[in-house]
Amino acid sequence: MKRRDFFGAAALMGAALSTGKFASAQTTEETDKRDIARLRLCSQLGGIPGGTLPEKLEKLKKWGGEAFEVGAEVTDDAKCKEYNKMKADFDLEVSAICWGSCGGQLVSTDPAVQAAGMDEFKRVLEGAGKVGARGVIHVPTFNGQSELSNQELLERCRDYLPKLGEFAVAHNTTIILEPLCRYETYFIKQVAYGASICRDCGGREAGITVMGDFYHMDSEETSDMGAFISAGDYLNHVHLAGGRAEPMRTLPGQNGMSFVDGFRGLKYIGYTGFCSFECGCEGDREVEMPKSMQFLRDQWDLA
């Protein structure tokens, strides 16, 4: 589970330290994986201009998008069928289900409330499996939804996440923990912390993964590159938005924030998941969205 590379027992003896085997095991394990990394753009449906779903997806595809991100409506079988038809019609994937905290029910100390939250989460995970989504985005608690301390929240997460993770894996999907900035949560604020919870809960094989959102990261991370390297193999989704400079949380390229440092991190870990727009827009989305996609490709090239 740990990415930390241990050297074999033989290497514990001083004599073995300079052998080629030891050196090569060390140097090949964790090196730069930029050769396999790809920028795969995606958007939440609400962010794509167009009156109907096919109109939106046709544009997204034309502009180079590879996937779309949907919501909890995947608990509706008819919606899943519609999304699956759209996936086939436009040769797109469903990246993730943008869900949330379910009102903080998952960390509730009331067993009945927590059980209801677990059931709801399971329904969404089932739907995620039906549309082939890589995971369901989850926030244990937003500010104002819980009175628990960080230690108590962590304890609860370590209890319910593995159970739901097992359910997710059985439905060919995962749980994606989303770290938020201080203005939205006091609990999981940094990507590295989300990643450490993933590891504690069994990681990707146990259905527990993490994401990074550039908007939140702007407030909480001192280095987007460091954050994504810490996420490593646990990283399963990325949200794209400008940071808190005005215009706040807008389309990448519209508020001056660079994505290069973060993209260097994504390249380093060989990220091949999706980067999905979750942001506002200054001006006409029809014009601005493809411009932002080109901006991001330019930033990727610079990284």
Add this chain to the structure above:
Amino acid sequence: MKRRDFFGAAALMGAALSTGKFASAQTTEETDKRDIARLRLCSQLGGIPGGTLPEKLEKLKKWGGEAFEVGAEVTDDAKCKEYNKMKADFDLEVSAICWGSCGGQLVSTDPAVQAAGMDEFKRVLEGAGKVGARGVIHVPTFNGQSELSNQELLERCRDYLPKLGEFAVAHNTTIILEPLCRYETYFIKQVAYGASICRDCGGREAGITVMGDFYHMDSEETSDMGAFISAGDYLNHVHLAGGRAEPMRTLPGQNGMSFVDGFRGLKYIGYTGFCSFECGCEGDREVEMPKSMQFLRDQWDLA
């Protein structure tokens, strides 16, 4: 204060995105600084074999050490004079003062207790200045020393750290926040979190820096490299010890833990601070300590 690189207003216009100026500003800002990074070994005095201070320092110097780490005894002027003589005699630096939490007094809700902690911290900072130490290692609270929530602790830190940081700067030194593993604190457990608190408090210019301890990082970090990149310019000290594999927290090289990933991070950020032994030892320190130093140099070369 933020390492995040912003591009100029001109670059906000699509036309400017492909200009050489924009590209070069982006690609030179955050790149690998491994050319300037150096492994500068150091040790706490207790970890060096020898009956007297000169005996210890003679050995440390002979083995390639560049500095020694001392404790709160720098509040004693005679001690400072002795250390300064030793620095000159052996051409060594004093890296840092290993202090701590002062029993959790700094985060106490009792104003008199907190004031006493502030006074004590100031005395140690003064001493640190006298011996030319780069900083005083500080832990806001160990487990069991405070009942406050993480939010409350964070609020207190944001209040007292800038005040003491200003005092530190006036004495040519800094405060070094030390993240600890879960078994020792529930508050600052990850290097990236410590770094974010540094940034919130004004960073290095305001006298607030962070460190990483490989022993604690083994439990809390999913990537030592990511952690150190997140620390970036806020990183001011490193503690060396094996992780929790048995023999736990021992000399590097004695319990199988690799330092390569972490050293890659130190190289990336161009770290030129000290890496100081704070660990136990299996066997004879006289034999094992120089062996461990060579092990670390080999790991550095592999990074």
